[in-house]
Amino acid sequence: MPVLDVDALLDDRGTEIIVCCGSGGVGKTTTSAALALRAAERGRKVVVLTIDPARRLAQSMGIEKLDNTPRPVAGIEASGDGALDAMMLDMKRTFDEVVESQATPEKAKQILENPFYIALSSSFAGTQEYMAMEKLGQLHREALGQGTYDLIVVDTPPSRSALDFLDAPERLSSFLDGRLIRLLVAPARGPARLMTAGLSVVTNALGKILGGQMLRDVQTFVTALDTLFGSFRQRAEKTFALLQADGTAFIVVAAPEPDALREAAYFVDRLTDDDMPLAGLVINRASPSARTELSAEEAIAAADRLRAQDSSSLTAGLLQLHADRVRIVEREQRLRERFAASHPQVPTTVVPAMAGDVHDLDGLREIGRKLADEE
Amino acid sequence: MTAYPDRSPDWPQVGLHVVTGKGGTGKSTVAAALALALATTGKNVLLCEVEGRQGIAKMFDVDPLPYEERRIAKGAPDESGRAGQVFALHIDPESALLEYLAMYYRLGRAGRALDRFGVIDFATTIAPGVRDVLLTGKVYEAVQRPRGGRKKDQVQYDAVVLDAPPTGRIGQFLNVNSELAGLAKVGPVKSQADNIMNLLRSPRTAVHLVTILEEMPVQETSDAVAELRAAGLPVGGVVVNLVRPQALSAASLAQVRDDAVDLTAITSQLTRAKVDVDAELVASLVDEGRDHAVRRQLEDEQRALVAAEDLPTYELPRLAAGIDRGALLELAQLLRQQGLA
Ligand SMILES: Nc1ncnc2c1ncn2[C@@H]1O[C@H](COP(=O)(O)OP(=O)(O)OP(=O)(O)O)[C@@H](O)[C@H]1O
Ligand SMILES: Nc1ncnc2c1ncn2[C@@H]1O[C@H](COP(=O)(O)OP(=O)(O)O)[C@@H](O)[C@H]1O
Ligand SMILES: [Mg+2]
Ligand SMILES: [Mg+2]
Numbered sequence: 001m002p003v004l005d006v007d008a009l010l011d012d013r014g015t016e017i018i019v020c021c022g023s024g025g026v027g028k029t030t031t032s033a034a035l036a037l038r039a040a041e042r043g044r045k046v047v048v049l050t051i052d053p054a055r056r057l058a059q060s061m062g063i064e065k066l067d068n069t070p071r072p073v074a075g076i077e078a079s080g081d082g083a084l085d086a087m088m089l090d091m092k093r094t095f096d097e098v099v100e101s102q103a104t105p106e107k108a109k110q111i112l113e114n115p116f117y118i119a120l121s122s123s124f125a126g127t128q129e130y131m132a133m134e135k136l137g138q139l140h141r142e143a144l145g146q147g148t149y150d151l152i153v154v155d156t157p158p159s160r161s162a163l164d165f166l167d168a169p170e171r172l173s174s175f176l177d178g179r180l181i182r183l184l185v186a187p188a189r190g191p192a193r194l195m196t197a198g199l200s201v202v203t204n205a206l207g208k209i210l211g212g213q214m215l216r217d218v219q220t221f222v223t224a225l226d227t228l229f230g231s232f233r234q235r236a237e238k239t240f241a242l243l244q245a246d247g248t249a250f251i252v253v254a255a256p257e258p259d260a261l262r263e264a265a266y267f268v269d270r271l272t273d274d275d276m277p278l279a280g281l282v283i284n285r286a287s288p289s290a291r292t293e294l295s296a297e298e299a300i301a302a303a304d305r306l307r308a309q310d311s312s313s314l315t316a317g318l319l320q321l322h323a324d325r326v327r328i329v330e331r332e333q334r335l336r337e338r339f340a341a342s343h344p345q346v347p348t349t350v351v352p353a354m355a356g357d358v359h360d361l362d363g364l365r366e367i368g369r370k371l372a373d374e375e
Numbered sequence: 376m377t378a379y380p381d382r383s384p385d386w387p388q389v390g391l392h393v394v395t396g397k398g399g400t401g402k403s404t405v406a407a408a409l410a411l412a413l414a415t416t417g418k419n420v421l422l423c424e425v426e427g428r429q430g431i432a433k434m435f436d437v438d439p440l441p442y443e444e445r446r447i448a449k450g451a452p453d454e455s456g457r458a459g460q461v462f463a464l465h466i467d468p469e470s471a472l473l474e475y476l477a478m479y480y481r482l483g484r485a486g487r488a489l490d491r492f493g494v495i496d497f498a499t500t501i502a503p504g505v506r507d508v509l510l511t512g513k514v515y516e517a518v519q520r521p522r523g524g525r526k527k528d529q530v531q532y533d534a535v536v537l538d539a540p541p542t543g544r545i546g547q548f549l550n551v552n553s554e555l556a557g558l559a560k561v562g563p564v565k566s567q568a569d570n571i572m573n574l575l576r577s578p579r580t581a582v583h584l585v586t587i588l589e590e591m592p593v594q595e596t597s598d599a600v601a602e603l604r605a606a607g608l609p610v611g612g613v614v615v616n617l618v619r620p621q622a623l624s625a626a627s628l629a630q631v632r633d634d635a636v637d638l639t640a641i642t643s644q645l646t647r648a649k650v651d652v653d654a655e656l657v658a659s660l661v662d663e664g665r666d667h668a669v670r671r672q673l674e675d676e677q678r679a680l681v682a683a684e685d686l687p688t689y690e691l692p693r694l695a696a697g698i699d700r701g702a703l704l705e706l707a708q709l710l711r712q713q714g715l716a
Pocket of ligand 2: 025284352354355358591
């Protein structure tokens with residue numbers, strides 16, 4: 001397995017965007033924050049966009065208030081020009097701001113008050129992914145324009161599948177200017193000739209599924225949003241192009257578990273298909289390896305012998321723990337080998353599970369050292 | 376395995392067991408084990424998944440499941456070796472919508488037109504709340520299925536287990552009614568939502584929470600308990616999963632943590648147990664023991680927080696070899712012994 005050289009990646013001024021992705025709970029947020037901190041302390045001007053940090057981690061980075069703008073993180077031991085800003089994504093606010101920046105004030109108000117918009121912007125399963133991309137686009141423009149940052153690290157939403165991050169924006173924007181929407185707006189625009197028999201079947205069915213009120217809300221929303229369609233699609237396309245650029249590096253995070261590694265494999269394949277630059281794989285929360293060669297079988301046999309005489313033997317307990325640890329490490333090793341067999345080209349780094357949660361800068365520094373394989 | 380007699384079940388009146396928890400804590404595993412545990416002799420249990428990942432098929436090592444109830448396993452055997460049946464159903468919103476439309480309206484050609492215009496996609500992925508009503512609607516149908524109903528070959532279930540979305544989305548998923556309120560005020564979806572809500576709020580439902588003994592999952596568990604209660608949904612038990620081996624007693628743990636172990640005693644015991652021993656081996660075992668003791672202490676802190684929720688609690692060990700059919704049966708027996716089923 002080739003090794004992922006994290007410090008080389010962070011020190012390369014050509015690296016402008018790092019995207020951490022993977023399935024939920026594997027440590028994307030932790031990894032993004034740790035990479036951002038390490039980069040800042042090595043002299044980069046960094047902003048990290050986190051999606052759903054654990055409460056204590058957010059507190060220690062000073063971003064527990066959701067105000068949708070990056071704030072400087074206190075306590076950085078930066079070298080040179082290094083600095084770190086952090087923010088937590090507010091998806092509804094980001095959506096609102098897009099609407100406000102694109103529409104006239106009256107129209108914006110109309111959209112923002114529409115019940116369908118409110119539901120869409122706060123609960124649609126893809127909105128968070130879409131808004132994360134939108135925010136990344138904004139930060140990138142700002143970084144280019146004002147030179148505030150030279151590296152943007154992005155966390156991705158805790159999706160069901162790692163691929164949602166790439167697919168949801170496309171799905172939402174193609175909905176927003178797709179055929180269905182055209183169809184729904186058509187009656188409001190007038191020309192009855194558009195309403196062929198097939199179309200009325202569709203609107204009727206929609207009305208039945210969703211109820212008349214919802215259909216009317218959707219129609220009002222869509223009509224108000226009409227002028228923005230083009231810009232939604234354009235924005236999504238621009239961000240997508242940004243992700244394909246040379247300055248972008250994807251880091252796939254996975255736990256040494258079958259599901260997480262399967263997701264990681266899908267994601268790696270997808271990045272390759274879409275010409276997106278993959279930097280490597282982080283196997284996070286690996287079980288710490290055993291400190292002695294004694295095999296699991298020998299340990300269990302010895303523990304059984306001791307327990308026959310003293311059921312609460314401390315030594316037997318230690319042997320049993322050792323056997324358990326060896327088995328888990330062996331299982332994780334097999335899973336990693338299986339991944340490597342099908343993806344031999346993917347540079348990898350392994351981060352062990354810490355004893356406790358990672359919730360402060362020291363913890364993030366520790367993860368950073370493990371990521372970079374220091375010590 | 377059944378060294379202890381099974382406890383009488385804590386949830387005899389429940390027909391719908393909803394299993395949620397933070398992502399990756401073991402919802403699907405616990406849901407499967409619970410279904411196996413509930414399937415005692417003569418009983419039929421249905422295990423449903425709604426997240427579109429074919430997790431059940433992977434766990435039971437069978438081909439991907441269709442939108443159709445399939446028998447996938449015998450339940451966990453009792454002392455006499457007998458058991459009931461477990462069926463599985465993979466519910467995807469597109470199929471649920473088409474079935475729903477076919478049930479209430481004659482569709483004909485329109486079905487295809489709907490798909491062509493992206494209506495199915497819209498209703499199932501974008502229209503907020505509609506997707507959830509479709510998913511829970513199918514579960515509702517299986518729970519409420521009348522004896523001797525329309526279709527003769529349909530199985531009647533004594534219990535249904537739902538592998539539900541994670542805690543972050545569970546309130547929205549189950550509280551379908553209020554989510555829809557502003558959107559579909561009338562219409563068939565709305566009346567369906569009302570019926571589902573009545574079942575979900577009744578004592579026939581229990582929402583169980585799966586957690587591991589770590590800070591974030593435990594925090595999410597107590598947030599979810601508060602959210603479910605506020606929504607009038609019946610909170611069931613807490614299943615603490617992936618518990619580390621309890622190989623050391625409290626006294627031993629303290630000794631290891633405080634570096635107060637007697638190394639000579641361990642050395643001589645290892646020799647007696649026929650282990651080829653040297654000082655390095657002893658030091659390594661003690662080091663590993665210390666790592667473990669630190670984690671156990673953190674687990675105990677979280678366990679106290681779980682206990683403070685004052686809900687029936689069940690514990691399942693972390694099985695070092697991972698999860699397969701045999702492991703699921705082992706977990707099922709443990710759930711039965713503790714009275715979840
Ligand atoms: N008691 C256990 N012992 C050993 N491994 C377990 C145990 N419980 C769960 N696992 C493993 O942990 C991983 C996560 O479990 P599972 O898929 O059930 O979680 P989940 O909560 O359904 O996840 P998701 O949120 O992704 O749906 C799986 O690889 C599973 O095999
Ligand atoms: N290497 C690690 N060792 C110990 N705990 C970790 C490690 N990586 C992540 N965690 C903990 O796991 C939990 C989930 O991590 P998080 O980064 O929020 O995951 P994600 O963003 O992928 O959902 C957090 O409580 C975090 O502190
Ligand atoms: Mg996260
Ligand atoms: Mg699952």
